[in-house]
Amino acid sequence: MKGYVLAVSVGPVQEFIAAARKTRDLWFGSQMLSDISLAVAQSLADMGAQLIFPPNVADQKASVANKIVAIIPSDPGSAAEKAKEAAKDKLKSFWDEAERIITQRGAGSLVNKVEVSEQIDGFLEFYAAWWPMENEEGYKTALEQAELLLAGRKALRDFQQCTVTVGRPKSSLDGGRQTVLEEKHEEQRFRLGIKPNEQLDSISLIKRVVEPKRFVSVARVAVDPVIRRLEAEAQEELTALLQLADELDGRECPAVRRFSGLDQYRAFPYDTTLFFEGATADSEVESWLERDEGNRQAVEQFQKALAKACRKVNVGEVPAYIAVIHADGDRMGRAIRSLESPGDHRNLSSALVNFAEAANGIVSHNHGALVYSGGDDVLAFLPLDTALVCAEQLAKEFNNCVRTVFKNSQESVPTLSVGLSIAHYGEHLSEMVEWSRQAERDAKRYRNSLAVALHTRSAGPEAVTVVHTWDEDPVWRFQRWVDLHRLEALPDRAPFELRELHRELKRYVESQGDARAASVDLGELIRQEVKRILKRKRAERGVTGLSERLIQFIVDEISADPSRALDALDTVVNEMLIARRLARVEDVVGTPKPNMDDILSEFSKRKGTANANR
Known part of the structure; x- marks a missing residue:
């Protein structure tokens, strides 16, 4: 098989997806990028290319990632130019539909069409690189060289001449571009669902106007x-x-x-x-x-x-917090490099398509709303009571889908890291999404992990964050504290007092330096202080003291490794604080409460397993 390996990247991702005030803007922006990427893949397939990523363009139910790889029989430069034109034509078709709707709603004079045309013409980022291959054995080298060239080409960004109209406002969603809306057309703004003081660039206007369907809001997910x-x-x-x-x-x-x-x-x-x-x-x-x-x-x-x-139904407070999940595959580059042939890569590509399609069903089953699922990338909104389980199911499904591709090299099997941010529905949408991405970055520091970050309205951008690998069973770790909160066996104030203990001890260690701090048996000190604090607490709204057995389990977990007792205390405190928020929502749903003896038995069982593995 003689030809060229062609690698294409379509963007800009940030402007397509992240620039959003409403969930519908976010969802449709990702849909636009997927459709444009699909148009590129279709163009290459029509020219006789063998598609690798995506594996095909027929019956494409999942989103298409913005990275396309194909084998071109000849003339890759011409193929890349035609694919670029296909991408531009697809973007232009979105504007044509938006313009039709705007005219139909009698809002034509609201839009500066000259400004729209200039922005549409210069919006797309399209990068392509290719490398020759003499036969199938040369495919792996050709792909690596094409990827290197593509990365270099993307680093040499095109900077177009800036055209600015003095005095014209910037877009509310993309500060790098001017608004395409004219002033003093409030009635026409209302017809298009645009707020009186809101300014939109051409792409943001397309997101707002073109309505294949209305996407659910974060408020609806929260309730x-x-x-x-x-x-x-x-x-x-x-x-x-x-x-x-x-x-x-x-x-x-x-x-x-x-x-x-x-x-x-x-x-x-x-x-x-x-x-x-x-x-x-x-x-x-x-x-x-x-x-x-x-x-x-x-x-x-x-x-x-x-x-x-x-x-x-005895619901006192309606839940106002939601979870945003951002998931991404770990070591995908290494996994791709470990495969030798185009057939192997097509199998991996098909496995990722299967995962993307399954992700939609998993999110929906857990009463969530999928924004994007393409390749190894997932973005979704979930109610708090199902978010952790959904994250775990996504990780397991990803593993199931890709594992069969790596039968001969299980070490190369990629895993899925998930960032899960919890925030108030009233927070700015772009911040909520960015917080989920930050949580995902925290998870990927360890790989094959779940990072949960709680952002309360009073704390601003600061978050209570916990990271665990999937091997540590993070869903159970959170659920045990949720159950204890719901049974009122763990007082609401307990984690706050333990957090203050952690802060005091951390300041002490930092002020004394490693040498002097090492002279103190910090593990034993933490053990005794945690026990003292918990013994003073009252459970069941002040009726009884905490169970001695429960106190001992908490103390043992924090001090299991004396050298890491301070970090373990921080982790347990943060788990309790996050679980406190989750417990309120489980009470709203009416999930049956567990039995205290069952919780403690599970504590004991897992403690025994952990000791046996040491």
Whole structure:
């Protein structure tokens, strides 16, 4: 087989995906990039290329990654140029559809089409590199050389001449580009779902306007545990909420929008912030309320019906926090290099496609919303009660999908690291996504790991973070504290007092230096102090003291390795703090509470296993 290995990279990823204020912007941006990458792959296939990544373009249900690899029979330069034109044509088709919708809604004069055209023409980043191969045995070397050339080409970025109109505002979502919206067209903005002071560049406008389907909001994901509880125990109250939400949607309430196409949310297919206090303080909602007294009455009826429903199922506070999962394969470069032939790489490519398709089902089954799943990369929103289990299932499915490709070299089998950030639904969407990426980076420092980062509103960008490898069974480690919180066997204040102990001891160690700190039996000191703090705590709302057996298990875990007792204390404290947030949501869902004896027996069983493995 004689030809060329061609490697193509399509971007810019950040502007396509990360520049988003709404989940729909985020989802559709990733969909645009996937469709453009698919158009590149289709163009190469039409020219007789043998596709490697992706393995094919037929029946492509999963997202296509922005990296395409193919074997071209001849003239790779011409093939790359035609693929580039296919990418540009696909991007232009998105604008053509957006322009049709804008005109249809009577908002044509809102958009500066000259500015749009200039931005569309210069937006895409398309890089290609190739290397000749004389036969199939030369494929591996050709791929490595093409990859090196591609990396070098991407480092030599094209810098276009900056065209700026003085006094024209920047885009609210992409500060590197100017707005394409004209001023003083508030009514037309409303028709397109654009806020009065919001400014959008051409790509952000396409995301907002072109609607193959409406994507679920973070607010709806956060309240899903309440919806499931109502569906199970208060169907009549849920039906009343559905009817009122439908009325509000018909009145074009900015805080309520119906969506479709996501079967996991069929019990209440509405995005709404009216489940939360302060929702009517939004300026857009306030303006809508002032238009018609009937609007205000409809909102009040919804809030009364919600309060009644929550009382029925004994839910005091509606969950306002959600989880954002970002997963990525470990050592994928090494895995790819360990394979020799185009057939092996196509098998790996097919395995990654299978995982991407399975990821959608896993996320949906856990009542989440998948933003993107392409190759070894996953981004999704999950309610708190299912997020940890979903992360674990993704890691197991990834391993199952790729393991068969590496039958002769199990050491090269890639693993999946998952970052899971927990944040309030009201945080800026770009920050929530970035926090999940930071958690994923924390996990990848150890590889084959799960990193959970809790961002509370009061702490700002600071996070309570815990990282464990999958071999350490992190889901169980969190679940044990969740169960203890729910049984009120672990007082809410306990982790805060233990955290203060950790801070004091850490300051002491840092102030004394290694030599003097080593003269103190820090492990024994921590052991005694933890025991003292826990013995003073009262469980079951102050009725009883903590179980002696539970205290001993906690103390033993922290001091199992005296040389790492300070780090172990920090880990246990952070696990407890994160579990405290998760426990509240499990109570909302109504998950059956475990038996205290079962929890302690599991503690004992795992402790015995750990001792046997030492």
